[in-house]
Ligand SMILES: Nc1ncnc2c1ncn2[C@@H]1O[C@H](COP(=O)(O)OP(=O)(O)O)[C@@H](O)[C@H]1O
């Protein structure tokens with residue numbers, strides 16, 4: 001039977017295919033983006049996550065039309081938008097420095113874009129009222145924007161960007177100028193605004209916690225490349241590469257010897273000589289050596305000295321080096337006999353301390369299914 005013809009996926013809002021961006025020429029040329037492909041779905045909260053300089057802003061600027069790709073194409077709902085100038089794209093941007101007009105009121109700032117588009121007065125009034133309600137700024141509508149706080153300014157910037165009802169909203173580190181508590185509040189607010197408006201959000205951040213809490217899917221970037229795309233759960237629990245595992249949350253790496261692979265599960269030998277199973281990063285077939293990743297909350301500390309009736313022996317053993325109390329949990333750093341440190345995170349309870357002291361000999365039990373072999 002012949003293959004069915006490919007049906008264009010209408011649920012894709014923005015598709016970047018094979019994007020290369022080179023700045024400069026010759027020996028000083030810099031590849032800010034190197035073969036980046038992402039497909040962002042309609043109504044999705046999609047995050048570009050990576051350290052400073054990895055190319056996040058460059059990619060956003062190309063989607064907005066302020067910058068042109070050296071190679072590759074950008075499609076909006078299936079149509080190539082290369083020839084479309086920024087103001088003709090149904091896309092708006094919120095920047096970190098949200099650049100409000102200080103001499104205008106909150107109301108006038110939000111109305112500005114709509115007035116530029118020549119919308120009728122009654123429509124503008126209704127739309128501004130709706131947007132100010134959405135960002136909880138109705139009461140300050142007549143306040144000048146040089147007389148409002150940073151958090152309020154960011155809300156006005158959002159209302160202004162959302163007012164013309166763009167299909168896609170680009171947000172370039174919009175919360176990084178806010179202090180911690182306000183940033184947490186705005187994360188929840190942004191999520192709410194996104195689901196209420198149904199607009200596709202492409203959000204840029206270097207903050208992994210922000211990305212994990214807000215996103216439907218995340219693209220992790222490093223040095224101009226996308227290393228992994230997935231849900232927060234995928235990215236955290238099944239990191240494909242060392243960079244991703246290291247950048248997102250805290251983690252332990254273990255160098256092991258590969259014994260064999262059966263039904264997609266690797267059998268490895270730990271430095272202690274103990275054998276265990278580990279899942280494989282998608283599509284990866286290791287050979288010889290295998291680096292395991294184990295999250296600190298997927299391991300626990302047990303008394304040293306081997307199995308007892310109610311306690312298994314650990315796959316690893318070592319000496320407690322440090323016990324750090326964090327309120328919600330405790331981090332126990334164990335110096336393994338092989339010479340490197342392994343961190344275990346244990347949730348605290350009111351009735352019990354973590355039960356180990358510095359200098360004590362302990363074993364470490366790794367939960368079944370907790371270990372994954374990374375792509376090397
Ligand atoms: N207009 C430009 N000219 C030359 N180099 C640039 C330009 N814009 C960005 N770059 C470089 O491209 C790389 C990616 O920058 P950027 O996209 O701003 O990173 P991010 O937003 O992830 O911090 C950086 O090395 C930066 O210096």
Ligand SMILES: [Mg+2]
Nearest residue numbers: 056057058172
């Ligand atoms: Mg940037």
